[in-house]
Amino acid sequence: MATTPRIRALLSRLWQEHASPARLGAAMGVGVVVGCSPFFGLHLPLGLGLALLLRLNKLAVVLGSQISIPPLAPFLGFASVQLGARILEGRFLTLGAADFTLARIPELLGTFFLSWLLGGLLVGLALALPIGLATALVVRLRRGPASPDPWRAELAAALARYREAPRGHRGYLRFKLPMDPVYRLVCEGLGRVETVVDLGTGLAPLPILLAQRGQARRAIGIEWDAAKAASARRAAAGLEAVEIREGDARSAELPEADAVLLIDLLHYYPLEEQRALLARAAAALRPGGRLAVRETVREGRSGLTRLLEGIAVALRWNKGPGLRYLTTAELRGELEQLGLRCEEPSGASSSLHKGNVLLWARAGSA
Ligand SMILES: C[S@@+](CC[C@H](N)C(=O)[O-])C[C@H]1O[C@@H](n2cnc3c(N)ncnc32)[C@H](O)[C@@H]1O
Incomplete structure (x- = not known):
């Protein structure tokens, strides 16, 4: 040139x-x-x-x-x-x-x-x-005028459901929903399903978005933080597909599902418990069903994300017993050990959340 x-x-x-x-x-x-x-x-x-x-x-x-x-x-x-x-x-x-x-x-x-x-x-x-x-x-x-982003309207509609939530919950989602690409990626990657289970659902943005978009007949969120579960339940009022269960993702009964979501959940646990969580999620899948696992990984530019999560856990905003991050290869290895086949879409990290990956792992068909 x-x-x-x-x-x-x-x-x-x-x-x-x-x-x-x-x-x-x-x-x-x-x-x-x-x-x-x-x-x-x-x-x-x-x-x-x-x-x-x-x-x-x-x-x-x-x-x-x-x-x-x-x-x-x-x-x-x-x-x-x-x-x-x-x-x-x-x-x-x-x-x-x-x-x-x-x-x-x-x-x-x-x-x-x-x-x-x-x-x-x-x-x-x-x-x-x-x-x-x-x-x-x-x-x-x-x-000239930007072309309207339909996803914005979806997020705004979901956010509006939290108007009666405590200010901290509402403020957190106002910031998190538009900044974190995972919600869009999961909704777009999932397609239409019968039953989806979201482990460690927090304020249940994913079950609510999936139900709102008509993507799931049943969207079950499991969360052990009583205050978050209560906000989630209130926000989901009127969405018949959504069911919020207060409980421990490690022991709660899981229905048979087309998809199980573990979005930012594994890293609170030591390796053995992460394995057990993945195994019980995989066991709940119907033939051909998928796990969606989003995690901050140990490699890459994840320092700031890990620091923010350390603060969130110390302040008890996110309730988890500790922090143990895997590498992408380790996470992929754990999923493959369970007989699942991994795919990774791009764009799982955002400007604020460096070092995140989203893996979709599919169970074999019967
Ligand atoms: C980082 S937040 C992610 C929330 C949600 N998945 C999202 O993406 O918006 C992790 C959530 O997992 C919950 N959690 C951690 N361990 C759990 C367990 N054993 N059972 C149920 N919820 C758990 C925490 O209370 C917290 O709300």
Whole structure:
């Protein structure tokens, strides 16, 4: 490939990264704050570092940081130093914008660095907000109305069922349902079934979604946390297919099922108990039935997810006796030991939940 097309391809790829209107607006805003800082000569690496850290569009951050090129630079420097001096020393300085020439920048930085740093941050934030909002708005207008996502409506309808749930339960789902792709993946991967059992169902988002979408004649959720089971039951009122049972997934009686779901359940248990849970789930499957197992795995970029789960367990939000993560290969091995055949759809992790896998494992037909 010739150099120019190659550069064009690279720029186009960079422009498409993290390119929702909101994220592009945020990227421009971050760039503006960087550009207003007194770290001349370092704006580019600083901007790129922040873009990587915050997963923002690198081009938009770099573009935003260009705010400090002439002819704006003297005015930004002047405003920043004056504002910083006013806050730190309680007075304005006898300096004008004309003093902020390129040649005098090293000297001015040496004398007024702290004022510049503080004032630059405040000036940067004040400019970042309108510039970021304007960027998001322009991008949105240029792209035209987004095509409606039917899945959004499904999630909104499910969420509305929790309006009488305790605020913590409702708030958790408001955040979790749109952010975690597993609900969509399970619903789309399952198709229509007669009976599905969801072990460790929590607030039962999956039984409710499956019943709401008419995908299951019976959707049974088993949960041992009494408060969650009560919220789930209330939310499922009127959905005849849903049945919430308060009990221990390791010992509760399981009906014969076309699918058994274990979504973020196994890792609370030592290996022997994980094996036993998988074995009893597999034993409940009809011929040709499937297990859906979503787990955070030990390898890959799962550190943040594991940290968040550690906190959730310590706070007793998720009730489980411990934490023991498998690797994907180990999990697959356990399922195959039970005579199941594994398939793995892509997209089981989200931006928030790195290191998750969703395995579908099918029992043999009779
Ligand atoms: C991380 S949450 C996942 C909830 C749900 N599967 C979802 O995806 O939204 C795990 C849930 O499993 C429940 N749980 C853990 N061990 C259990 C057990 N032995 N029997 C029933 N529920 C259990 C916890 O109380 C918690 O609500």
